[in-house]
Amino acid sequence: MDVVSDAISAVRIGRPSSNRLRVSGSWCTRLAPYEGAGFHVVLTGGCRLLAEDGTALTLGAGDAVLLPHGAGHLLADAEAGEAAFGRAVPFEHWLTGSAPRPERTGAREVELLCGKYRLDRQRVHPLMAELPQVVHLPARVGSRPELSAAIDLLGRELDGQRPGACIALPSLLDLLLVYMVRSWLAATTSGAWPGVLNDPVTAAALRALHSEPAAPWSNDRLAAEVGVSRSTLARRFTALVGRPPMGYLTWWRLTFAATLLRDTQDSLATIARQVGYGTPYAFSHAFDREFGTTPGRYRAGNQGGQD
Structure with missing residues (x-):
């Protein structure tokens, strides 16, 4: 085993979960703090993310975000302002099928892959502990081919109930976590562990x-x-x-x-x-x-x- 694999394996518990959602128009949802790690991938369209530490991001198609410490945050449509953030709907409501749907033809639609990894916080490797509250991995053509390929495979796998999906989806989600951590290590200019591994x-x-x-x-x-x-x-x-x-x-x-x-x-x-x-x-x-x-x-x- 290598250090990154061991660092992830030591804290990961059980199987990751994910949901593919399509929303449109004006919307905002609130995700509570979580005892694990959360992630979002924008498959189509764009949106905004506001984390509890004040980090604000504008996300476009192909962008990935990892919240390795389970920070609470808001997701909203790309044009949302402060007023919209105050009307955020709990994310759990969306999972019952109540996410906003298009009110008219041509309304801007956003497709998201949202998920969670359960983590055991008792034995966090210092490499994982060093990850920031929000890891933003913007889509740049050719810059992260492995991550882009994993996102593409996940999108295809979620298109329908294909044979073997019960094995393929958790495996692809685990792969996504590895690629997100690896991409952060390659891109960051701060922290001790990128220097350790280099x-x-x-x-x-x-x-x-x-x-x-x-x-x-x-x-x-x-x-x-x-x-x-x-x-x-x-x-x-x-x-x-x-x-x-x-x-x-x-x-x-x-x-x-x-x-x-x-x-x-x-x-x-x-x-x-x-x-x-x-x-x-x-x-x-x-x-x-x-x-x-x-x-x-x-x-x-x-x-x-x-x-």
């Missing part, structure tokens, strides 16, 4: 730790794997990531273990081996120190109802 030494060390979290890593072994001195590795890794290599490894092993406890029925002994602990006792002690609860209690409180 630094050859730190990125190589992270790849090694994430590929084999159970390996008997030491600073010397990791430095040799990366091809630098121990002091160079420690200095660059700590400066960029914010904790030393072995400290990060311990945190990631236990975060990965929490994901296994949540998503599998593997025994504690099996999970302990998968994350580099020699005995269930050593694993349980480390887990309790990190999460303030035992692996068994953690599993009991986090399994079930994931879809």
Whole structure:
């Protein structure tokens, strides 16, 4: 696994949900804060978005927006003003089929793909935590071909109930999340993690730790794997990531273990081996120190109802 895949997998719960909506005329809808991540893709037409942190965007066809921390926000027609925002209708009302429909032929119509990802906020990887409240990915011809292709595939899949849709749609929505995070990493000029992943030494060390979290890593072994001195590795890794290599490894092993406890029925002994602990006792002690609860209690409180 790579860092981005692991960062997403550690927090994602169950299956994403989505709705394709067509609205027209004058409209405004309110989406309440959500314990997860929300997204919108404008398939046709245009609209406005106003987030609770004050971010205001004008969106056009092909634009995508990710709200990775579940911020509350408003969506409205492209010409909406302050008065319209004050009359916002809860988004849930639209899902019952009450979204505004054309009152006349030729009325401007907007087609939206709106959805949510359920996320476990207990173990957010710092890469995901660093994402801003609103990630705007405007459509620019040729700039994000993978994201554009995923949006196109989603639009086609949502045209009708095709064979295999129950598998295809959640998979495409997961792909959309990966491409949105990847696009942000490629485009942003702020934040630590784009720099982390672009630094050859730190990125190589992270790849090694994430590929084999159970390996008997030491600073010397990791430095040799990366091809630098121990002091160079420690200095660059700590400066960029914010904790030393072995400290990060311990945190990631236990975060990965929490994901296994949540998503599998593997025994504690099996999970302990998968994350580099020699005995269930050593694993349980480390887990309790990190999460303030035992692996068994953690599993009991986090399994079930994931879809």
